[in-house]
Each structure stands twice: as structure tokens, then as C-alpha cells.
Amino acid sequence: xxxxxxxxxxxxxxxxxxxxxxxxxxxxxxxxxxxxxxxxxxxxxxxxxxxxxxxxxxxxxxxxxxxxxxxxxxxxxxxxxxxxxxxxxxxxxxxxxxxxxxxxxxxxxxxxxxxxxxxxxxxxxxxxxxxxxxxxxxxxxxxxxxxxxxxxxxxxxxxxxxxxxxxxxxxxxxxxxxxxxxxxxxxxxxxxxxxxxxxxxxxxxxxxxxxxxxxxxxxxxxxxxxxxxxxxxxxxxxxxxxxxxxxxxxxxxxxxxxxxxxxxxxxxxxxxxxxxxxxxxxxxxxxxxxxxxxxxxxxxxxxxxxxxx
Amino acid sequence: xxxxxxxxxxxxxxxxxxxxxxxxxxxxxxxxxxxxxxxxxxxxxxxxxxxxxxxxxxxxxxxxxxxxxxxxxxxxxxxxxxxxxxxxxxxxxxxxxxxxxxxxxxxxxxxxxxxxxxxxxxxxxxxxxxxxxxxxxxxxxxxxxxxxxxxxxxxxxxxxxxxxxxxxxxxxxxxxxxxxxxxxxxxxxxxxxxxxxxxxxxxxxxxxxxxxxxxxxxxxxxxxxxxxxxxxxxxxxxxxxxxxxxxxxxxxxxxxxxxxxxxxxxxxxxxxxxxxxxxxxxxxxxxxxxxxxxxxxxxxxxxxxxxxxxxxxxxxxxxxxxxxxxxxxxxxxxxxxxxxxxxxxxxxxxxxxxxxxxxxxxxxxxxxxxxxxxxxxxxxxxxxxxxxxxxxxxxxxxxxxxxxxxxxxxxxxxxxxxxxxxxxxxxxxxxxxxxxxxxxxxxxxxxxxxxxxxxxxxxxxxxxx
Numbered sequence: 016x017x018x019x020x021x022x023x024x025x026x027x028x029x030x031x032x033x034x035x036x037x038x039x040x041x042x043x044x045x046x047x048x049x050x051x052x053x054x055x056x057x058x059x060x061x062x063x064x065x066x067x068x069x070x071x072x073x074x075x076x077x078x079x080x081x082x083x084x085x086x087x088x089x090x091x092x093x094x095x096x097x098x099x100x101x102x103x104x105x106x107x108x109x110x111x112x113x114x115x116x117x118x119x120x121x122x123x124x125x126x127x128x129x130x131x132x133x134x135x136x137x138x139x140x141x142x143x144x145x146x147x148x149x150x151x152x153x154x155x156x157x158x159x160x161x162x163x164x165x166x167x168x169x170x171x172x173x174x175x176x177x178x179x180x181x182x183x184x185x186x187x188x189x190x191x192x193x194x195x196x197x198x199x200x201x202x203x204x205x206x207x208x209x210x211x212x213x214x215x216x217x218x219x220x221x222x223x224x225x226x227x228x229x230x231x232x233x234x235x236x237x238x239x240x241x242x243x244x245x246x247x248x249x250x251x252x253x254x255x256x257x258x259x260x261x262x263x264x265x266x267x268x269x270x271x272x273x274x275x276x277x278x279x280x281x282x283x284x285x286x287x288x289x290x291x292x293x294x295x296x297x298x299x300x301x302x303x304x305x306x307x308x309x310x311x312x313x314x315x316x317x318x319x320x321x322x323x324x
Numbered sequence: 325x326x327x328x329x330x331x332x333x334x335x336x337x338x339x340x341x342x343x344x345x346x347x348x349x350x351x352x353x354x355x356x357x358x359x360x361x362x363x364x365x366x367x368x369x370x371x372x373x374x375x376x377x378x379x380x381x382x383x384x385x386x387x388x389x390x391x392x393x394x395x396x397x398x399x400x401x402x403x404x405x406x407x408x409x410x411x412x413x414x415x416x417x418x419x420x421x422x423x424x425x426x427x428x429x430x431x432x433x434x435x436x437x438x439x440x441x442x443x444x445x446x447x448x449x450x451x452x453x454x455x456x457x458x459x460x461x462x463x464x465x466x467x468x469x470x471x472x473x474x475x476x477x478x479x480x481x482x483x484x485x486x487x488x489x490x491x492x493x494x495x496x497x498x499x500x501x502x503x504x505x506x507x508x509x510x511x512x513x514x515x516x517x518x519x520x521x522x523x524x525x526x527x528x529x530x531x532x533x534x535x536x537x538x539x540x541x542x543x544x545x546x547x548x549x550x551x552x553x554x555x556x557x558x559x560x561x562x563x564x565x566x567x568x569x570x571x572x573x574x575x576x577x578x579x580x581x582x583x584x585x586x587x588x589x590x591x592x593x594x595x596x597x598x599x600x601x602x603x604x605x606x607x608x609x610x611x612x613x614x615x616x617x618x619x620x621x622x623x624x625x626x627x628x629x630x631x632x633x634x635x636x637x638x639x640x641x642x643x644x645x646x647x648x649x650x651x652x653x654x655x656x657x658x659x660x661x662x663x664x665x666x667x668x669x670x671x672x673x674x675x676x677x678x679x680x681x682x683x684x685x686x687x688x689x690x691x692x693x694x695x696x697x698x699x700x701x702x703x704x705x706x707x708x709x710x711x712x713x714x715x716x717x718x719x720x721x722x723x724x725x726x727x728x729x730x731x732x733x734x735x736x737x738x739x740x741x742x743x744x745x746x747x748x749x750x751x752x753x754x755x756x757x758x759x760x761x762x763x764x765x766x767x768x769x770x771x772x773x774x775x776x777x778x779x780x781x782x783x784x785x786x787x788x789x
Binding site: 018021024025028029032133136141142143144145147151152153163166168170240241242244245246247249250253280281284285288289292293294296297 | 386387388389391392395532556557558559560562563564565567568569571572574575587588591592595598599600601617620621622623625
């Protein structure tokens, strides 16, 4: 018999975890939406942003800067690093591949992944660096209704709050700004966008920069949760089923996909896992994704592509 | 070595001119050393192996999800070999030729490294130490066929303690079955006696891999014997997401949680325990879950967490003075100086020392020359380090005597418990010795099944010398 309190706790915890997956998935969506490139390097970008932030923060604090000044400067430094990265990727990787097919661009991002992972660790270190930007303790809600209450982690709530702000900001950016509309035009057709005067190099720099900044935001939350270290790159694997379910082109889809994956895998692990050996949550997320693929190949919120043949 | 002492000294001077402090200069130089090694095909050895040198491969992982733990261990191993060359001119004049191969803790890469390195040097590899139970499982048959010993100090196959069946496996100092027994002994002591275990709940949070699964049969035996309720809880590689597991633990409220993690899984487990308010004092990690990188990411939340010790812990001993004098003073050390003496660095040194002493022992029988793997196997099987010899080697206080034999490839099964106080590890227990009355029936049973399955005829240890 499953206790209602336990079920609610797992469900809420799963939904909250899903929002954290969405933070990483958003970076994928942004770049795909704006350039048609599936960016395999998003996990590596989270690592780079996290390392730049935590190492600069440590250095500034060690040199006597007040914490809040160190945080502001550290975030600024990491943002500059992501801007430089965006420029380098546009200039030397994606730029020269204009009008190449999607698979070529995808392969190039695999190369970018290895370079970013190696360079980030070479420059900033390959250790495990603690980051404490948000509280990580928990609230125990409704303890008068359920024995022990329902646990809600404060970091998860912060993650949800930040994801909400990001989604709102990105929606405004894509729908209401000239650059946002240009990004969507470039995603539809590189050559057509160029022919009407859209500076494709600049647009791609902007989109990689925005994805880099989203990676930085994800790094602040995940770095607080895990410490900043190489394993943070594995979050990209958690984001993949989110993308398949939500759709590669939808910002709200990334959030909804995250919620479905988070809740689904946690409920499966806690309530089904013990019957089939446990450790099922990784593949269970992909089972969910497969089920969605069978019904809606473009994902729940993805654009349905109709091609004339 | 890719960079000699002179070049390294010059580098050091150059870094100072650039305004870097000594520690930063070490870090930069180490990266240069590693980069040079990688560019030259991953080799720390000179390109042409001299015919008078003993070849020793190092299977390491300086990249990937487990690099946080793999790097300090590999540094300890490499620095000790370097010490033997720099201080003693090798083993009885036979210099050590060392080459690292990056496995990333992946079994396929580990096997590739093995195949690439097993025949190197004038006599082939002296032994392998893969630092991965998964790679150990994959290599066990190969090393037997190739007659190269595989040293798995504190890890690997627990049944390979039985040298009559596993002639080439050496799980020195302690198997996971010994570790499980020691952990339960400590819990019993905390509870006030073994009889108090009855009815208690003990969960095992384990890395879902051959490593993490290894203690389960022993814990099942102990649960049956003592009457406690045992629940294994797997965590998928690499262990960055453990919310489900800890919510289940919060509901089940076990009296103790044993942690069999590696890499990011350990720190995440401690943080998740804090998030669900599970007392860290009731968590006991295996000796691979008890190093500095396992607790520092959790900060103050890790205070109170306990872990087994594979005899040694952190700290500096007489051998470290030699390392500093003969290796770091010459600019040849691989670690950042402040990390020399950390738990995993020390473990790497101990591991390297046992291999070196096995070669020294084998030289007594086969001569002071480079030896084959088969000859080194004899040295390992006849290794007998007394207190006096351990003191002579500078490891006094880190190790107890160890004696290997044909029937006992483990050699010693002692451990202690340490506790993280928020800043450092503190030893909180006396010595425990794994109870062979618990472990031996399982060793015999499982190794006999393995022998039958692989058509191995166990050696008669009474006839071995």
C-alpha cells in the first residue's frame, strides 16, 4: 500500500527535478530553434560556465572581496567566458559550415564538446569545486497531515523560480524582439535569411551567447547541487528525453518535458524499481520518450514539419 | 620522463618570473608534463625501452566522471615509482620504466590499455593495477593466460582471495567482503554488541556496477547471521541524480546506510542525505568513499560522515619526506604539493610500494634483472612485509604487516573507521579484522563455482613454495 504522503513527496520531488533538467534542455532548444543545430556541446558548456564561475569566485573570496561583490564579478567573468566561447564557435566552427546539412553541423558540435571539456579542465582545473549560491536544506510541509511531512528541497524551488524567469524572458525575446524574429528566420532557412539581409554570423553569435548564458544559469543551480566537476556534463543525457518529449523547438515544451520526465522517472524508481532490481530511472525516461515518439514524432510541443516531396 | 629535472627547474624559474606562486607553478608544470605525455602517445616512459629496465604500466583515469578520485591516486602511484628511481636508482639497480594509459574508468578502454601495454619493455608488464573492479572482471582470464599478475588492492573480485583458483589475482589488503564484515562489526560496536543488530535496518546505497554489487552476497550472509534487514539500493552511473533513492531511504528510515560509491556519487549521496535530514553519523562509506573529494563538495553538510579506512588514512609519514626530497624538490612530482598526503594519494603510494616490494622479492629468486609477469607473480605470492620492513620503507603508521600466500592473496584484512569533522578526517575507531569465519565460506563457495565454470584445476597450496 502506497502512502499518499510518500506519493505526493515523490511526485513533487520529481516535478522539481524535472525543472532542473529543463534548465539544461533549454540551451538545446535555443540553439536548435535559432539555427537548426542540435548542440551536443550543451553539457560541456554547463561545465565551462560552472568552472569559470566557481574558480573566479574562489579566487576573489580568497583575495578578500566581499561575497556579494565576488558573486557579481564571478558571474560577470563567466558570462564573458561564454561570450568568448560563442564568438570562437561562430567564427571557427559553425560560421564556415553555413548551408551545410544538419548532420554536419551536429558532428561539428561533437568536436566542440571535446574541445570545451578539455579546455575547461585544463584552464580551470579538473577537481570538484563546491558552489553554494542557493540554500540546499529542505522544508517539511503538511507535517500535521502526513507523518514526517512532505519534503520539498529549497534548491529545487529556486531552480523552478529561475526556470520560470528564463522561460518568460526567452518567450519575450523570441516573440517580441527583432533579433528574436531574425533567429527564427535563420532556423527556417540559412540562405533565405541571408538573402533578405539578416547578418547570419551575428545572429549565430547571439544565439550561442544566449545558450551559453542559459548554461551559466544551469551551472549555478546544478553546481550548488553537485559541486562543479566533470560529471555535470552528464546532465546533457538527462536533457535528451526531455527534448524528445517536449519537442526540440519549443521553450514551454522543454519545461513540460522536464516535468514529465522528472515525475515519471522518480515515481517509477521509487514504486516500481524495487520489483525489477532498481536503478531504472535512467532508462525509464527514455521509455517515456520512446512512447511519445511513437505517437508524436515531433514531441508534444514541437513544430510538425511538412515537406513537399 | 618527458621533462627532466633541469628543464623542470627552468620551468619553475620561468613561472616565478611570471608572478605565479609555487603551487600555481606546479599546477602549470604538471599540466605541461601531462600534455607532453599525451602528445608522445600517453607515455611517461622514454620512447625506446632500455633493456635493463623493468616495465610497469599504470592504468589511470585523469579524465572523465571519476577523474576527481583517479587523479590523486595516479599521482601517488607515479610519484612513488619516481621516488624509487630517483632515491634508489631503481630496484637493486633495475630502473623502473613507467607508462600511463588513460582508461576513463571504462572497461573497454581498460582492456585496450592492457592489450597495448602487456608486451612492452624487455620482459613485458610486471603487473597491472586497473583501479576498477569492472576492468578486473574483464581482465581476469586474460591475465591468467598471459601470465601477468593483476593487483587489485582494496577492490576487485572478492573470491580472488583464493589464490589456489585465482593464481594471478591479488586483492591485497582487503576485499569488499572483508570491508562489508568490518562495516558491520563497527555498526555492532556502536549499537553495543552484535546481538543488537537483530531487527535493525541496514541499507546499501551502491554504484550500479560490478564494484558496487560486489559486497551484496557478503551483506546477505551477515544479515542472515545477525538478523538485520538488508536493503540494497542501486544508483546508476555516474550518480549525479539520487533523489529517488534518498526519498526511499527517508521513508524506510534505515538505522544505517552503507555507501559503496565512487566519484561524484559519494559527494552527491552526502548532500542528498543532508537534504532529507538523514544523519550523516549513520552513514558509513567503504574505503573508496572516504577521501577528501568525497566530502568537500558537501561542505559543512558532510560533517559526521564516516568511512572505512584501507588501513591508512590521510597524513604524512616518513616516506613523504623522501617524496618531497627526491621527487618534488627536483620538480618531478605530479601532484599539487598541498595534496601530497591526502587519502587517495597515499593509497596510490601504498599500492605502488607493494608492487615494488613484490618485484624485489622476486629478484631474490630470479636475479637482479627485469623480470617477467610470471616471475613477479611469485614475488607477490611470497611477499611478507614485517613491521620492521614497513618502518624501513617509511610507511610506519600507514600499514600493518602483510603476508601473502598461495591460499591467501589478500594478505591482510584490517581496517579502521574515520569520520569527517568538516575540515579533515579523524580516526575514530580501533583496528578491526574481518572475521574469516564469515568471509571464508563465501570465498570458497564462489571461487569453486568459478573454477568449475572455467575448468580450472585449483592448485594444491601445500605443494607451492
